[in-house]
Every structure is written in C-alpha cells, then in structure tokens.
Amino acid sequence: MAKLKVALFDFACCEGCQLQIYNMEEEILDLLTLIHPVEWREAMSDQSEEYDVAIIEGSITRREDEKQLKEIREKAKTLIALGACATIGGVNKIKNNFEMDDVKAYVYGDDARRPHLNTYPTKAVGEIVKVDYNVHGCPINAEEFATIVRCLAMGKEPKIPNYPVCVECKMKENVCRFEYGEICLGPITRAGCGAKCPSSGMWCFGCRGFVDNPNVNAAKDVMEQYGKTIEDLQSKIVLFGTEQEK
C-alpha cells in the first residue's frame, strides 16, 4: 500500500492543534507507517507541491491567505480542517463582534491605518473551500485525529460523533454544571472530547461546534429550569461559536 502524502498548513491560530500531533509521542511512529509527511513547516524544513491530503490549521483572516487556501484545495485530493479555528473560526471569530477598524485601532493605535494591516472578519476554512473532514476541538482530540487519518489511509469512512457532550459527561458520572449555577454548552455541543472540561470542573465552552441538529427547545428548557436567560447562554457561545447558526 502506497503511503498517503500529507501536507500541513497553518494559518491564523495558536498552532496548539498541530502540537497535539507531536503530543501523540510514540503513536506518531505508527502513523508514519501509513502516511508520508511532505510539508509541515513547524516540524520539517522540507517543502512539497504534491500531496494527497492537505491538513489546514487556523482561520482565514486575510485575502492573501484565502488565495493560498484555494491553491491548496486545487492540489489536494482530500482536505481536512484541523481544530476549532479551522472548523468554526474558533476564538478568532470573537473579533467579528466588533468593527474591524475599531479592532485594529485598539491594538495598533495610530499605526492601525497602515495598509499592511489588512485583516478582515475571520472565516472558517469551510466558508471558503470544500472541507472533506473536520477534526473538531480546541485543541483537537489527538486520538480522533489519528482515527480519521487511519480511516483515510485504509479507505474507510470515519465516524464523527453527532450527539451532545452531555452524553459523554453523563457516562463520566459528572454532576451537571448547571447544578453549580453555571452555564454549560454541553447540551448543544458536539461530543468527541470525552467531556474534558466538565470532567475538570469547568463548563463546556462549545469548542467542538454545535451538533448538526441541536435540540434548541431542550436547551431552552434547561436554561429556564435553572433560572437562566438566552442572553446568558449567548454570552458563553460567543467564545467559540460566534456566527454559528443559533
């Protein structure tokens, strides 16, 4: 079996998702029996124009990055969006709640008017090109990433959970965060993280994006039951879910 040629490209992000690939430690050596990395700037000095799979990390915030992304899409047979910045825009989309001129002026002061500060409202990868697979999360779950890559190498279709984080949270026997008077996005967020945050004493931030058909009515009921408002809910959604369909 010929190894899949894989290239990784990073745009606006913290690069913490590709760090999860390093963090697989010995398991990377197993993956290397299936794939051949041909370009990965943070790890390798090699570069390549030919690849089967392009992995895109980060959001798109500039015209020149949009152009590069389109060129990558044309070359790649399969395109994977890696992590929340790529799949849903992630924290980078908080910016979109403000006017771009205001955002630039706030950070760069008098220099904000310089033409090279050509930022535009953050876009997820799928808003620009077709994405074949999403690896959700901030950061990604490395096991899920490895499973998707293995499936691709073996010509199988990976299964991505399409049920809410609450399912995994219940299996961990956690006390519901609403019982602590907190607002948790577990009821509407796609599972697959193993309910990492609620299991560590935090509410769910919704970094994996909404499930395909979030049960909005049930979520409203939960909010009502605990005396919370939809505005309360939205103030939490904004962290990772700005501009996701409500």
Added chain:
Amino acid sequence: MANKVDISVHHVTRVEGHGNIRLRASDGKVEHVQWQVPEAPRFFEAMVRERSFEDIQTIVSRICGICSVTHSMAAIKGIEDAMDIKVSEQTDKLRILCHYGEQMESHILHVGYLVAPDLLGQKSVIPLVESHPDVVKTIIRLHRLGNTWMEIIGGRMTHPVTLKPGGFTVLPSEEKLRELKAMIEKAVPDLKTLAEVVLSLADKLPAFDRDTEYIALSGPDYYTFYHGDIASTDTDEKVPVQEFERVANEYVVPQSTAKWTKWHRDSYAVGALARFNLNAELLMPLAAQTAKKFGLTKGACNPYLNNVAQIVECVQVVEHGLELLDKLLTAGIKPEPVKVEPKAGEGVGSVEAPRGILFHRYAFDKKGFCTKANICIPTGQNHGNIQKDFEALAPQIIDRDQDEIRLMLEMLVRSYDPCISCSTHYLNVEFV
C-alpha cells in the same frame, strides 16, 4: 568566495509561527539584513473586551498552543491583582508546579524536535527516527513527561482547564501527585542522557558573542518563573511588574513597522539565557552542575547558548518540582473551594514563558467585565534583538558559503525559540 550573497528565507521552518529572513551582500559587504514577521495578527486585546473575568484565561490561553499555561497564569495573576484576590500557599505551589510541566514540555520540544535536526545535519526529526532511535525515544519520553505533568495539575496538556482566578476548579489527588513524583524521578537519567548528547554536539553551536542586555523576573529567593520583579543585567534596579510599560517601551521602527522593545539599549533579550544570566546563583545543585559541564556561566552572551540554558532549566524544574511535590505531599492536599466576587480594578500579571518574560494588563468594571487589555509577549521583546544579532553576525560570516550563512541565520532565529503566533503586537508587513 562568492561575490554576491542573496538569501531569502520565506517562512523559516521549525519555529512556531511565520518569519522571514532577508540578506543581501556583494563584495563581502552586507547591504541589507532583516528579520521579518508576516504572521497574521489576531487582535486578542480587542477580543477580550466585554468578556467576563471568568472567561479571560480561556480566551488568552489560545494566544499560544505551546505556552498556554503561561498565558492562562499571566491572565489569572492580572485578574487577581486587579480584584485584590489572595491565593493560598497550596495554590501558589501547585501553579508553579504546573508551570514547570510547561517549561519542560516546551524546552524539550524546542531542543529535541526543532533544534536537534540542525545539530545532527538533518531537515527534521523524522530521519532521526532511523539514524538516532535512542535519542528520539529519550526525547519522546521527556516530552511526554512535560505533557503528563501539565495534564495532572492543569486538567489538559494544552489549554489548561483547572486554573482559575482564586485557585483551582479541581485539585489533583495526592495519589496523582505521587504518580507524578515517581515519573519525574524516573526521568532524571533520561535528562542526563539528553544533556550528554547535546554536550557532545555543542561544538555545532556557532561561536558568536554579542554583549546584550538581558531581562527576566528575579527574586525573591529561588530561580523564579512565576514570582518576582523585573530585573536587567544592565542595572541593579528592580521594577515591579505593574510598571512593565517603562521597561518594554514598545515602539515602531520606521523601516519595518513591527513593534519592538528596548530599555537601556537599542534592544534586549528575554528567555532561558536571560533568566540564567540574572538568577544562575539560585539554581539547584544538579542544574548548577549541568551548567558547569557546558561551561555556561553568568554573563554568557552567545544567543545560540539559549539552547544550553534550556537544558539547564529542564534539570532545574525537575529538581525544584520534586521539592515542591515533597512539600505538598507532606502537608497533604486540602480542599479549597474558590468563590470570587468580581470588583472593579486594574492589574498586571507577569510570568516567565519558556521563551521569556510575559506581561498581561487588564481593567475590569464592577461586574467583572473586561474594559481594557494590554499584552506584551516575549517574542515581541526578542524581535529587535534578533535583528541586532543579525546585523552583528552577518558581516562576520559573509565570506562563507551561502547555504552555511543561511543555516546560521536560521539557527540563530531558532535559538530564541520564537513563538510568533503570540502575535498580538505584530503588524503584517510586506517588506522590501
């Protein structure tokens, strides 16, 4: 000897984030040498406005995947300073311990995965799997230790979950801390092996000294990454972190427009070598002994030796980490529920990222919503110093082969362990 030298490295590899190198020379004379940063700016300071104090560390942690614990802690310390929140001794110790996990993970990632290929003449760590399997496995084991260390205390390897203003959401169990202690003890021989490997390759680090101002946290009585005031090798004055703006003096350079920093000179350096130069006498015995083996002494001003200082610090965090674990386990972990009532105020948090001193400033309204933020990151502070190093180094090596010059400039950038995604203050510039 080449008559003309023309080097253009677009997006230096094996560094976090995006940077370019330009060098033009003819007849042995350097005409133009520049370190450029085209990273997409991400505007975190603007984004945290209007967000609740309880969400700030979650957002700013995402400034950097490699130093997410550092950013979380700087934010939390800033919030605590703004709202007069005092934390317990147990919280203090656990935070320092968690932060050590990140120092370990980041330094090993840098020295092992990003720098070692240069020392062994390869383009990445992947060929080393075949050629140096034992070295790679040692690096992997140490890297995993750093990660597990952070995970046990912070709840996750990257982007910690349990750290919050006032303390922790959940505390690590004593059983988990005992496991961690055993893991760290077991790693000491691996660390010695890695130090020996790097020592055997130390002659591959270019000899290049340039007298430099170094800045780091210092005090009170240990080799600090977390407490203390701002110290410089140029002065005996110690500046409280609340006054960091008068140390950083951020400014825009006419020919490049990226914000640089300077204090007593045109530029200064931060990071492992800066911490060593300011606090070396406070190293614990094994760490001091490691420095001695490398011949690293206070006053070192070869930027490539930052990699050696990182190895010394790995030993330091292991030694001091074990001491902290002993103290925590002897006292026993006590439950400390955290309840913070927000109030209006302004505050600063500063901690040492693996790559240098970091400052966060925030202001909050009386309900705890953020009204102002300013973040000054280590790589931003090193940017000007990398440029000054380039200007001093390039004429010294300009007669060499073009590929060798390029490698030396790339290695110089890598030695600073830059973290360019922490791009809050970086402008996006199309250079000459």
